[in-house]
Amino acid sequence: MSDSFIPISKPMIGPRERELVLDALDSGWVSSIGKYIDAFEEGFARYCGTRYALAVSNGTTALHLAFETLGLKPGDEVIVPDLTFVATANAVAYTGATPVLADIDPETLCLDPASVRALITPRTRAIVPVHLYGHPADMDALTEIADAHGIAIIEDAAEAHGAEYRGRRVGALGKCGVFSFYGNKVITTGEGGMLTTDDGDFWQRARRLRDHAMSPTRRYFHEERGFNYRITNLQAALGVAQLERIDDFLSRRAEIMDWYRQDIRTSDRVRLNRVKNWAKSAYWMVCLEADGFDTARRDAFMQALKARGIDSRPYFCTMSSMPMYRQAPVPVAARKAQIGLNLPSYYELTRSEVRRIGTEVNDLLKTMDAV
Secondary structure, three states, rough: OOOEEEEEOOOOHHHHHHHHHHHHHHHHHOOOOOOHEEEEEEEHHHHHOOOOOEEEOHHHHHHHHHHHHHHHOOEEEEEEEEEEOHHHOOOOOOOOOEEEOEOOOOOOEOOOOOHHHHHHHEEEEEEOOOOHOOOOHHHHHHHHHHHHHOOEEEEEEOOOOOOOOOOOOOOOOOEEEEEEEOOOOOOOOOOOEEEOOOOOOHHHHHHHHHEEOEEEOOOOEOOOOOOOOOOOOHHHHHHHHHHHHHHHHHHHHHHHHOOOOOOOOOOOOOOEEEOOOOEEOOOOEEEEEOOOOOHHHHHHHHHHHHHHHHOEOOOOOEEEHOOHOOOOOOOHHHHHHHHHHOOOOOOOOOHHHHHHHHHHHHHHHOOOOOO
């Protein structure tokens, strides 16, 4: 690609990140023990407003660890949104439990409480709100359902670091929250994840399972099956430096979103991210939807954007469209998966680049009669 090509995402790595990673290297503690792991966990717990945080190898293992700690087993059911990254459903399936696919709210793209309520059965053990593309789910409504049936809420906040629901940060609104630190997330450790909770017993059990369930009193003795889901001190050093700048990263994403709102001509048929008055979005991804699209027209639009030097990506495919979870389409989720795409949204994106993206988007939408 030429130097003028605008990618969908890239991490912001600066001198502070290099300083701490080199310090971790120089310390000799490069694996799963070291001061930066403790510092990252403690700092992230404070940031989310939880008592505990547990750093792990990635966001998927964070989800799986949460479900294993909850004690899911074959025959159990877990309600997840049909529109999400596949890890949400896969991590349920890893335990032998069944992911049950709920529809989404057309504005937030998060779980629709009415759809969730209709799917509750005696076998339901948990609800997994995914704060999709950085916007929080309607947690009060979902919590009311969960409490009425005595089931747990596991927040999938992989894409929503710093997002807020009624003034409280996500990750502190359920039994536990899980985060991803993949390279395109709000903050990154390259690969990595985090589990957050206020439940001390839940945290202790997750902590034990993270390290092969090794006995705390007898080294290399294991009373049950555990996992190697540890993070490294090198990754945690990167995470500590990134966490120091998270407020700056979030402010920049909000600024970029404002630029898009100024530059892309929206209407009843063309929409950007919508934010409820009770929410503060992390704006992990800029979302563009055009009612004139179907899957083929949306993909053609993305190819045309790429030819003009601008990267994009489609919304996630629905779980119900995939062979291992196939079922009848879930209406709102299925339609959103056909018409939605994400535009570039990273820290170093400039005002002039967003203006250029807006110009090209407006021109292509009009050319393709998608407006």
